Amino acid sequence: MELRHRALQVLCLADVDQKVAETLELHTQAASLSIAEAEAAPPEPVDLPGRPDRPELLAHSAVARRSPATPGGRAVLLHAIAHIEFNAINLALDAIWRFSDMPRAYYLDWLKVAGEEARHFSLLREHLRTLGHDYGDFPAHQGLWTMCEKTAHDAIARMALVPRTLEARGLDATPLIQRKLRQTGAADALAAANILDTILREEIGHVAIGNFWYRWLCERAQLDPQVHYAHLAERYAAPRPRPPLNTEARRRAGFTESELAWLAYGDTEPSRDDAF
Template identity: 75%
Template sequence: MELRQRALQVLCLADPEQKAAAALDLYTQAATLSIAENTPAPPDGMHDLPGRPARPELRRHTDVARRSPATPEGRAILIHAIAHIEFNAINLALDAVWRFGGMPREYYLDWMLVAAEEAQHFRLLRDHLRSQGHDYGDFPAHQGLWTMCEKTSHDILARMALVPRTLEARGLDATPQIQAKLRQVGTPDALAAVAILDTILRDEVGHVAIGNHWYRWLCERAGHDPETHYGTLVAQYEAPRLKPPFNETARRKAGFTDNELRWLQQL
């Protein structure tokens, strides 16, 4: 079976643990699989992508509970929200593999690596939730990441610009702030969460770097200047407005230029 077809099958899985396990398994096989020339079609009866469990209940962003780490329940809500982001990130990476044809083999292998690492992150966070008497699905969540995925489903250049290097890059900025609040709390569960976020932040720098690489590759192929075209795409797709503070160290590691960082500061 071809890699892109298999990635679509994993994307269709609804059970979170099955999806995470299948993404990890597919990554171990990816180097030996051929890349489909034609984009595979979703299976009969599968009208809505991605496959997702009945819980968590999905709400508008403004209707999701606050994530204060001051109480055990508040920390559980916070970790659940991050776990939901990581679950969506598995789907985002798999979608990047199956949906877009005509890319170099390295593109597909890069995004399978991302899917596998996001699956590992989801498992770490879910295990942590379970250690605190909760589980994934116990709290409402929102679909902000997947909404932008749908908006850019027809345009790989917009996808690379507005998902990994915009929405996912926000995690580079937010994670150190979340860790600081958890360190202030100082309980064993809070400090265990800080350690998990260390792993996630390290890997996410690499994921954003992959998005930056392929965004610039696509801009070069299309004859666009990456820095000026990014602003055009942000406006065209009404991407969320990014606000400081920015984690400039992490963003530089992920491939953002000084000009891009100055542009962000001026928003």
């Protein structure tokens, strides 16, 4: 089995259960997969990624937010996080099939991410069902996939602006969400906060993978990582993180002190001697 073609096949799947199951199965087969590293990506199908009819997809500003203080509000919140994890499966699969001429380790790294994102989605979906809901019950938005489409032509931009920018925002937001859940004292909220412990721990590794391959690609292209990141962030209007930053998690994911200062204080020019 060749990994990149198979990743595209799974990416095209619209059935949620099938996509999750086949992603997990592909991850278990990592050691035995061949990888067409140097081959150009297969022709891109229409309407990527494959997605179910539900949830209804709305503009980011049109998606309602609810307080986690109520069971209904917690269901909406967990559905939103589950949708992010479902998108993250697609993002990892897309990173595998789309970009050629990368080392075998790159493809296996993103296969690991895809498998873990599928497991995260399953954990959240199972918990959502205990609240009397399922994935698809509430509207959602496609912010992550929109940036994926914008960076489809450029692996450096993809690594810069999806894992180490958009997904890194989850490192900042998760502890705040956990705190609100635990403050309710409700058993289901405490269970949800514990699930987020697992997700946060593994998401640090995912962002670290994005950081690693961004730097690797910059070195190969003889680009200054800091200067080029600032250029990409401006070109694609990438959102800046909302304070407070989870500096401990970001350090573990490979962000430097110079970058953390630049992210926190946008008017501070990062040192060229301290690469991202």
